[in-house]
Amino acid sequence: MFVLVELFGIPRQRAGQAVVKLEVCEESTCLGNIVLQLTKLFPDLAEECFEGRRLQTGYIASIGGKTFVRSPDTKIRAGESLLVMSADSGG
Amino acid sequence: MSHFGYHGHYLRIDLETEQVTRVPLGTEVLRRYVGGSGLGTHLLLRENAATHEPLARESALVFAFSPLVGSPLTTSAKFAVVSKSPLTDRINDSLASSGFAMAGKQSGCDALVLVGRARQNSVLLLNDGRFELLPVRGLAGQGTNQTERMLREQLGDDWQIASIGPAGENLVRYATISHAGRHAGRGGSGAVMGAKNLKAIAVRGSQMTTWADADRLNAYAKDLARRSLGPETVKYRELGTTSNMLVFNRLHALPTRNFQQGSFAAADQLAPETLAVKRVTDRAYCSACTIGCEHRYSLEEDPATDSESVRLEYENVFALGPLCGIEDGHAVLKASRMCDQYGLDTVSTGGTIAFAMECVQRGLLDVPWLRFGDSEALWRAIDWIANRREIGDQLAEGSRRMAAWVGQDSLVFAPQVKGLEIPGYEPRALQTMALGFAVGTRGADHNRSSAYEVDFSERVDRRNLQEGSAALAIETEDKAALMDSLILCKFLRGVFQDFYQEAAHMLQLITGWDVTASELKSCASHMVSAKKLFNIRAGWHPCEDTLPARFFQEALDDDRQTKISQSRLGELIESYNQLRGWTREGYLSPQQEQEMGYDESGHCPGD
Ligand code: SF4
Numbered sequence: 001m002f003v004l005v006e007l008f009g010i011p012r013q014r015a016g017q018a019v020v021k022l023e024v025c026e027e028s029t030c031l032g033n034i035v036l037q038l039t040k041l042f043p044d045l046a047e048e049c050f051e052g053r054r055l056q057t058g059y060i061a062s063i064g065g066k067t068f069v070r071s072p073d074t075k076i077r078a079g080e081s082l083l084v085m086s087a088d089s090g091g
Numbered sequence: 092m093s094h095f096g097y098h099g100h101y102l103r104i105d106l107e108t109e110q111v112t113r114v115p116l117g118t119e120v121l122r123r124y125v126g127g128s129g130l131g132t133h134l135l136l137r138e139n140a141a142t143h144e145p146l147a148r149e150s151a152l153v154f155a156f157s158p159l160v161g162s163p164l165t166t167s168a169k170f171a172v173v174s175k176s177p178l179t180d181r182i183n184d185s186l187a188s189s190g191f192a193m194a195g196k197q198s199g200c201d202a203l204v205l206v207g208r209a210r211q212n213s214v215l216l217l218n219d220g221r222f223e224l225l226p227v228r229g230l231a232g233q234g235t236n237q238t239e240r241m242l243r244e245q246l247g248d249d250w251q252i253a254s255i256g257p258a259g260e261n262l263v264r265y266a267t268i269s270h271a272g273r274h275a276g277r278g279g280s281g282a283v284m285g286a287k288n289l290k291a292i293a294v295r296g297s298q299m300t301t302w303a304d305a306d307r308l309n310a311y312a313k314d315l316a317r318r319s320l321g322p323e324t325v326k327y328r329e330l331g332t333t334s335n336m337l338v339f340n341r342l343h344a345l346p347t348r349n350f351q352q353g354s355f356a357a358a359d360q361l362a363p364e365t366l367a368v369k370r371v372t373d374r375a376y377c378s379a380c381t382i383g384c385e386h387r388y389s390l391e392e393d394p395a396t397d398s399e400s401v402r403l404e405y406e407n408v409f410a411l412g413p414l415c416g417i418e419d420g421h422a423v424l425k426a427s428r429m430c431d432q433y434g435l436d437t438v439s440t441g442g443t444i445a446f447a448m449e450c451v452q453r454g455l456l457d458v459p460w461l462r463f464g465d466s467e468a469l470w471r472a473i474d475w476i477a478n479r480r481e482i483g484d485q486l487a488e489g490s491r492r493m494a495a496w497v498g499q500d501s502l503v504f505a506p507q508v509k510g511l512e513i514p515g516y517e518p519r520a521l522q523t524m525a526l527g528f529a530v531g532t533r534g535a536d537h538n539r540s541s542a543y544e545v546d547f548s549e550r551v552d553r554r555n556l557q558e559g560s561a562a563l564a565i566e567t568e569d570k571a572a573l574m575d576s577l578i579l580c581k582f583l584r585g586v587f588q589d590f591y592q593e594a595a596h597m598l599q600l601i602t603g604w605d606v607t608a609s610e611l612k613s614c615a616s617h618m619v620s621a622k623k624l625f626n627i628r629a630g631w632h633p634c635e636d637t638l639p640a641r642f643f644q645e646a647l648d649d650d651r652q653t654k655i656s657q658s659r660l661g662e663l664i665e666s667y668n669q670l671r672g673w674t675r676e677g678y679l680s681p682q683q684e685q686e687m688g689y690d691e692s693g694h695c696p697g698d
Contacts, residue, residue, distance in 0.1 A: 009330060010339055066554070067549070068549045086334070088327075088547075090537075090581055
């Protein structure tokens with residue numbers, strides 16, 4: 001079972017890739033666990049965008065591009081996409 | 092009267108009689124309107140400018156500085172241009188940055204109010220407060236950069252110049268006023284300046300204001316500068332605003348082919364991640380800014396063939412790219428450069444051209460070359476708009492007036508609110524923003540409302556209008572009103588833990604006032620009401636607070652769930668009005684109008 005993480009902007013720059021397929025053991029996991037998995041894979045991404053299990057201020061995640069989430073306890077189901085991006089969208 | 096942070100007066104210049112009046116600004120007014128947009132709105136109300144045609148000789152054009160200009164605070168070198176808009180016939184305030192703000196304030200005033208019309212096409216000189224009008228020699232028809240260059244050669248490098256391009260001279264209703272590659276862009280202030288027979292304004296001066304507590308201000312400014320380099324601004328520093336492109340595309344929030352779709356198959360090609368690979372890029376800063384969000388790209392992949400780079404922002408790329416169906420980065424860069432040089436607002440230019448392209452697509456307009464996706468057509472249309480040639484003369488009027496000319500129900504898909512073309516935030520995908528667009532005093536605008544911040548948060552479901560949306564839209568609009576009056580760059584906003592608290596602290600250090608966060612909150616709300624009062628006096632009607640019918644009738648092709656409920660929007664507009672203390676329809680109550688303090692002649696007892 002997988003969660004597809006799509007990275008945008010600075011998170012993408014730091015990870016050096018746009019999409020990461022993360023294996024999850026159960027039907028669902030949580031945002032905090034995904035952040036920890038990403039931290040292991042991409043230390044530069046973690047340094048810029050994460051603080052332990054949390055997203056740094058300035059970053060936000062979205063489940064499937066629909067709902068925005070920040071809490072590390074947010075449930076993410078296997079098969080869902082998780083988008084990680086900058087929180088400020090000023091143009 | 093001496094003030095810290097202010098000169099305590101503005102200059103009212105009648106361009107026709109060449110009479111200059113130094114008008115005092117009392118503490119009560121300064122404390123209520125702060126500077127920038129707020130002060131400009133007050134001065135317009137004083138001039139009773141709402142009742143004048145924006146391009147008539149009586150109209151007023153205000154350049155307002157702020158108490159923060161010249162201070163060590165990062166991003167504070169900004170000025171506001173405020174007038175009645177020839178595009179919307181409602182209030183318009185637009186901001187620009189850098190040396191003009193500092194030299195303008197150092198010329199010895201807190202604002203310039205220009206009325207009347209110069210007898211011939213002229214350059215206004217303000218030299219340490221002394222005013223002079225020079226006839227334009229060899230500048231007519233020149234682009235904005237070239238105008239600045241030529242005037243600097245003539246006058247000297249210590250002058251700062253704001254100018255209009257051919258679009259302003261030809262009274263294109265969305266012409267800009269430009270300075271140092273930055274533009275007071277939206278709403279057509281360039282046409283107002285053109286109608287005053289002013290090609291440029293050149294300022295210099297040596298009159299600095301002082302700060303109430305300079306030592307603590309310096310210490311605070313250092314700390315703010317340090318925080319301005321934190322995670323909240325890294326996106327702007329490394330990629331610039333164009334990094335919105337791929338996110339918005341993924342969320343179906345990227346307006347495409349005149350809002351027929353919310354995503355664009357070629358978005359990737361226009362994103363900074365791709366453009367930067369093929370082109371030489373560099374980064375630039377407004378004066379007094381530590382962030383430096385400006386990313387410049389060489390026009391050609393080989394910069395040796397064209398040495399002048401092009402500033403690229405999300406709004407240019409969206410409006411001249413996906414909105415017109417243009418896939419090619421070079422085409423968008425060239426179109427952006429053309430708009431900069433002609434002095435055209437890129438959002439209204441792209442929006443009006445995209446609207447015309449859809450009219451052609453539907454067979455409502457017989458201009459067969461004006462097709463979505465055709466770069467040559469885009470460039471030709473921009474050139475014809477600036478020069479008001481053939482169909483360009485209609486395009487120069489903006490999409491609302493053009494829809495009236497085309498007829499056949501085309502207003503349904505004209506991408507505007509109150510006549511101002513909608514920026515790159517698809518309203519169906521960002522519905523708090525949709526509410527902000529509908530109620531905005533300047534029309535569809537993301538800078539005065541900023542309600543997209545709410546849509547990009549866990550506070551709402553962005554694809555549905557919700558009960559709390561009205562209060563959230565007010566929160567972002569008020570904050571923007573204060574930022575635009577202080578004036579600070581919006582890209583700094585994520586840095587503040589408690590914006591009002593810090594804004595009060597800054598003003599205390601600068602002015603010595605015992606101003607508090609709650610006082611500033613009520614000032615911000617008051618400024619929004621003052622803009623509304625201007626609009627009411629200009630003939631505003633509640634039916635203007637809406638969106639083009641397309642957004643109620645058609646779901647996005649690529650996200651079938653997203654349509655806006657017109658009745659829900661209506662309910663939320665009523666809530667918005669009531670939360671502002673206005674009537675349900677959106678008028679100020681008689682008591683509020685009285686408290687506002689302007690009689691019909693513009694006299695304000697606080698002066
Ligand atoms: S962040 Fe960008 S727009 Fe804001 S002041 Fe700095 S360079 Fe100018």
